[in-house]
Amino acid sequence: MNWFKRVQKGLRTSQKREMPDNLWIKCKGCGEILFRKELEKALHVCPKCGYHFRMGSNLYIPILADENSYREISPNLRSVDPLGFKTSKKYSDQLKEAKKRTGLQDACRIGEATINGYPVVLGAMDFGFIGGSMGSVVGEKVSRGIDIARENNCPLIIVTSSGGARMQEGILSLMQMAKTSAKLSLISEKGPLFISILTDPTTGGVTASFGMLGDIIIAEPGALVGFAGPRVIKQTIGQDLPEGFQRAEFLMEKGFVDMIVERNKMKSRISNIIRFFNND
Amino acid sequence: MSKITYDFEQPITDVEVEIALLESKAMATGTDLTSEIGKLKEKRDKVIRDVHSKLNRWQRVLLARHPDRPYTLDYIEMICDNFIELHGDRQYGDDAAMVTGMAEIDGHNMMIIGHQKGRGTRDNIKRNFGMSNPEGYRKALRVMKLGEKFKIPILSLVDTPGAFPGLGAEERGQAEAIAKNLLEMSKLKVPILVIIIGEGASGGALGIGIGDRILMMQNTWYSVISPEGCASILYRDSSKAAEAAEALKLTPDDLLEIGIIDGIITEPNGGAHRDKESAADSLKESILTNIRELQNLPSNILIENRVNKYSTMGAWIEN
Numbered sequence: 337m338n339w340f341k342r343v344q345k346g347l348r349t350s351q352k353r354e355m356p357d358n359l360w361i362k363c364k365g366c367g368e369i370l371f372r373k374e375l376e377k378a379l380h381v382c383p384k385c386g387y388h389f390r391m392g393s394n395l396y397i398p399i400l401a402d403e404n405s406y407r408e409i410s411p412n413l414r415s416v417d418p419l420g421f422k423t424s425k426k427y428s429d430q431l432k433e434a435k436k437r438t439g440l441q442d443a444c445r446i447g448e449a450t451i452n453g454y455p456v457v458l459g460a461m462d463f464g465f466i467g468g469s470m471g472s473v474v475g476e477k478v479s480r481g482i483d484i485a486r487e488n489n490c491p492l493i494i495v496t497s498s499g500g501a502r503m504q505e506g507i508l509s510l511m512q513m514a515k516t517s518a519k520l521s522l523i524s525e526k527g528p529l530f531i532s533i534l535t536d537p538t539t540g541g542v543t544a545s546f547g548m549l550g551d552i553i554i555a556e557p558g559a560l561v562g563f564a565g566p567r568v569i570k571q572t573i574g575q576d577l578p579e580g581f582q583r584a585e586f587l588m589e590k591g592f593v594d595m596i597v598e599r600n601k602m603k604s605r606i607s608n609i610i611r612f613f614n615n616d
Numbered sequence: 617m618s619k620i621t622y623d624f625e626q627p628i629t630d631v632e633v634e635i636a637l638l639e640s641k642a643m644a645t646g647t648d649l650t651s652e653i654g655k656l657k658e659k660r661d662k663v664i665r666d667v668h669s670k671l672n673r674w675q676r677v678l679l680a681r682h683p684d685r686p687y688t689l690d691y692i693e694m695i696c697d698n699f700i701e702l703h704g705d706r707q708y709g710d711d712a713a714m715v716t717g718m719a720e721i722d723g724h725n726m727m728i729i730g731h732q733k734g735r736g737t738r739d740n741i742k743r744n745f746g747m748s749n750p751e752g753y754r755k756a757l758r759v760m761k762l763g764e765k766f767k768i769p770i771l772s773l774v775d776t777p778g779a780f781p782g783l784g785a786e787e788r789g790q791a792e793a794i795a796k797n798l799l800e801m802s803k804l805k806v807p808i809l810v811i812i813i814g815e816g817a818s819g820g821a822l823g824i825g826i827g828d829r830i831l832m833m834q835n836t837w838y839s840v841i842s843p844e845g846c847a848s849i850l851y852r853d854s855s856k857a858a859e860a861a862e863a864l865k866l867t868p869d870d871l872l873e874i875g876i877i878d879g880i881i882t883e884p885n886g887g888a889h890r891d892k893e894s895a896a897d898s899l900k901e902s903i904l905t906n907i908r909e910l911q912n913l914p915s916n917i918l919i920e921n922r923v924n925k926y927s928t929m930g931a932w933i934e935n
Binding site for chain 2: 413419475479520547569
């Protein structure tokens with residue numbers, strides 16, 4: 337059986353080439369493998385199926401704000417651990433980890449900007465920071481955003497993505513729902529305009545406060561939006577949820593969002609809405 | 617004697633059993649055991665005080681859920697001179713997990729809104745275990761607006777394990793219904809007195825929980841999430857609810873300490889379920905005192921104070 341013997345040192349299996357794993361990305365909508373650069377150019381929307389990838393505030397704000405127009409308000413607001421919350425993990429450690437991982441101070445950024453020349457107050461949330469949960473800092477930032485929109489008499493726009501109230505701050509987190517809604521009551525009769533943009537996913541305390549209180553409510557295609565999370569509902573009813581349940585299209589059909597707008601059309605749609613109500 | 621006893625109440629039950637035995641013995645034999653029974657009753661009251669002075673947070677949660685505890689309609693019956701229930705949200709249906717109506721308490725007219733739990737299986741199904749659907753929150757808002765129109769103050773009694781997380785609730789906009797109530801209650805032109813009489817779970821409680829004064833009865837809890845919900849997220853194990861209850865700091869004392877509530881209504885020794893009438897008396901007294909104080913304020917001041925109160929809630933650092 338000579339011919340099975342290796343004559344020379346033989347073939348060497350090539351070393352596994354280091355593939356930068358952030359070069360390609362698999363679409364969660366259609367499974368297509370996408371070139372990351374292409375995806376970024378397409379505002380993180382799959383060019384094949386239109387799936388809207390989740391985005392943080394760092395990516396979302398530049399999509400809406402005019403170049404170099406964004407001035408962040410209260411960037412140094414930081415969470416504390418008011419309850420000394422400790423279960424399997426300490427909340428203070430969780431905060432540290434989240435900050436390190438995301439480079440953010442908390443789950444929401446808010447600032448002044450212009451959108452196609454219109455001055456606005458613009459906020460965006462970060463699902464990547466402890467599930468986009470709303471604790472005291474998120475509530476305070478939204479609240480300050482409302483104050484500035486009132487002072488400047490300019491529209492307020494908030495892009496939501498959140499799992500709900502942040503349980504690690506206990507009752508104080510629940511009160512942020514009350515706080516943001518109470519502040520919004522100050523602009524609910526005479527303006528300025530408030531537009532909420534619901535992105536994937538927005539559930540719990542954020543939906544059940546400022547999320548659903550927009551004068552105009554816009555959702556991104558396919559965004560999961562609801563009060564209870566799908567897992568909880570599934571447990572309650574003991575069966576699988578219907579296809580498309582709690583998705584943006586479902587909410588529109590049920591009458592809870594004004595429109596579904598694709599990400600690449602969001603800026604022009606918002607400036608059209610602002611122009612319409614700016615009619616003085 | 618209560619039919620249902622928690623483990624930590626066992627020492628109380630033990631003495632109660634002794635008392636019952638002596639009483640039946642006295643009855644059967646005709647012996648005068650008054651002084652012995654009296655001593656045992658004193659002992660029982662002391663045991664109750666001992667047990668209740670050492671309650672942990674989870675035990676407080678259990679007391680808030682005690683099936684013999686008075687619910688909204690029980691209190692209404694005990695404290696109101698007149699009550700006429702109003703039904704339906706005029707949009708979709710009538711939610712039996714939320715009770716609303718016109719009440720007269722000691723000469724004061726009030727609109728009452730409150731979660732309603734059921735007693736027994738059949739009643740609990742009707743009341744959906746006190747978990748409101750969107751139409752419950754919308755009914756409550758309709759009735760509050762009616763009160764506003766005629767300058768009648770609002771009394772809100774909170775007792776819910778949460779807003780109902782079902783298919784229909786989502787379809788009909790549970791989040792929108794709660795959000796709308798938060799906003800509308802913030803600017804309602806009449807006084808709102810909110811009292812947690814049992815369980816105050818999350819958005820379901822807050823949905824009728826915005827007010828000028830927030831009070832809690834002694835053996836109740838109020839939290840961003842139920843202990844079970846918190847445990848199932850953090851530990852993936854809802855049986856660790858007792859640990860979660862400790863971490864969440866959800867008792868009336870906890871909430872008073874951080875300024876979220878304005879006062880605690882003392883319950884009779886051993887809890888409201890041991891003496892419903894006394895519990896109702898304390899509740900009534902507290903309602904009257906607070907409503908009298910709030911009624912003197914002009915509506916613009918009332919609203920300004922209310923919005924300011926919520927605007928300052930939270931803890932953060934900034935530098």
